[in-house]
Amino acid sequence: MADLASRLDVLKTYKLFIDGKFPRSESGRSWLVSNAKGRVVAHACRASRKDLRDAVEAARKAQPGWAAATAYLRGQILYRMAEMLEGKRRELAEAILATGAAGTARGAAREVAVAIDRLVHYAGWSDKFSQALGCHNPVSGPYYNFTIAEPSGVIAVVPPDESPLLALVSLAAPALCAGNTVVALCSGTNPIPAAVLGEVCATGDLPPGVLNLLTGEREELLKFISEHRDIDGVHAANLRADQAATLRLGAAENLKRVTVRERVDWFDESQCHSPWWIEPLVEMKTVWHPASA
């Protein structure tokens, strides 16, 4: 029988998740993810500007199909994601704790549970948000006039380093349920839960390119995200003021919509469960048609 104490761990390299595949960074860069004691627990890929471009390209390609899928189908696929996560609760909790920075086992289990519930919540919004946000408009004249909510397109999701699974899911799910595709820049301090989420997506029903996950250096990638001309909007939270300013400044280039939420408590459902988290990620389209013969 092998001596477990002296066995050398097989350290996994967590890769990027782009277009339903798991590439290493084209730059060849990676970094060592260590725990609080300084022990290396995994390797992660450090995404480059080119990886971001590839991810946006995949998201753009996938977007029309995802938006054209019935709301019912999008809801089911997101719910399926929740089902898949439910089966991996232990692995996800371990991933959250892997770097040792994020508290107790109970806390990690709670984060996983809330993240799954959040996904369930937004799965249910997919065929309701346009009813909550759109309407018929009583114009003064013989016209039929209504306003519908359409997805903005490709959304860059920028969660903070904290709550590495829950923050990512909380910012991505509102975008996905509305028919947007997502490129997410995951936690810089603990990329492992995001990587596990990618592995879950790959075995679920989410079409390739709908959710793309990048791990890497936040300071390096924020500017590239803000300036990328094929990103339509940004959904971020709990960033430093200078990071938010970087996003807004670069976003002016193509007038992408930037939402940087402040002081979000990820465990507070009254804050995080709302159609008003979907609203900044959709465009309001108003259609007129004469109603007189």
Next chain:
Amino acid sequence: MGKPAVNGENGVRTATVSVRQGSESRAFAGAWAGNYAPAPETVKISIRPRYELFVAGKWSAPKGGGEKYFPTINPANENTLAEIAQGTERDVDGAVKAARTALPKWSALKPVERAKYLFRIARRIQERARELAVLETLDSGKPIKESRDVDVPLVAAHFFYHAGWADKLAYAFAGKTPKPVGVCGQIIPWNFPLLMAAWKIAPALACGNTVVLKPAETTPLTALRLAEILEEVELPPGVVNIVTGDGRTGAALVAHPEVDKIAFTGSTDVGKRIARASAAAGKKLTLELGGKSPHIIFEDASLDQAVEGIVSGIYFNQGEVCCAGSRLFVQESILDLVVRKLEIRMASLRVGDPMDKNTDVGAVNSRQQLETVKKYLRLGREEGARLRVPGSTHGGSASADGEALDPTMGMPEKGFWCRPCFFTGVQPSHTIAREEIFGPVLSVMSFRTPDEAILRANNTPYGLAAGVWTDKGSKIFDTAGKLKAGVIWCNTYNKFDPASPFGGYKESGFGREGGVQGLRAYVRL
């Protein structure tokens, strides 16, 4: 000030200039093709020789050095209408402080009381409608028919609609308790001067915010007349402040640290500059910017109605409309027919004195804008498109298809003029097919299949509006769904209503104005 208006004389104590209206119609009589009897609007209005800034409920002279006043002119004859104050950084600061001071009381006012102020404003606008229309036409060059029948009625309607929202905001935002944003800096353009003021001020006040408004440099008069109305209805001082001036005044407003929100309507270029300038402070921002809106005519459309739609789509307000249907896509099978019908219809458009009640197309707003239009007319020809100016024989030898005519010729010497015209033979790569002209210049292109129409329509960084004409219902909804634009007019064009949200996709800006969705920009949730 504050005396109720009597017969359009607004209790103005200062000397007034009377505006001669008949003589301009005579000057035009020989200038246009048809020989129509003039039908000038005869309502006399008074304009003060000089207007100060409206800050904290008082009229005050600009503070600080430099040029203190600039003239605003009538673009139809270049006569000076009045001198306007050039608001300085200090003036903007004073206005923002006044708005800040007024904010706690105004936002804490019982909502139904706030509503009643807005209802009062709407009523006074209705009562002074003719005067406002005349003033708008004098200052902007738009036909009196449009300011009287479109702009001013919509202004009153806009205040009336938003008045009702003031005490119902909780119903607009499910599950939330909306709160005001604070002090709103609002910068508006010259194409619909008073209407844009209404679009900005009405929702801001309904939601409990206070306002600093910067009207456009060339068209400040109706906003200043609105200030007189705000005095009449006894709106509390500082709730709305109006600071006139040029771009420097606007820049000072954007840069002011105590402004919580910026709302801007204007060019995409300036919009991007504002987005950059407010990035660090993270001010709430809404932008309603330029467009190059596609107008698609399918072969199964009702063509005569479609031609009316094309005309109102691009020649309404001299084409100085951000949502103008400036890229016409006609299905190939009906291209020649539509162009012929369009020429016949356009030949009967009356270009001339904006104050004449029969005028369809008035004066271009400014010399600068006319130069911009001329630049694109030149570029269009240079890049190989063919210009047509139906109904005109000026500016060149009239060939069979009216090519090589100059739409800016054959008009009165004074004032800024451009006849409605269009280009054929336009390629998607042509400058006139890509950039916003903001004038009565249409680019006509063709397509074969619905997919091609949608692809080409969406091939632009803009996304403000779009038009589609077909009598087939399923095709209407299919096309409307696929066009990337904030407003889709189906079998109609250029319709506006306070209950209907307006605003763009992509680089046409973000945020909506009007409707329940328009309230979002003026509340914190």
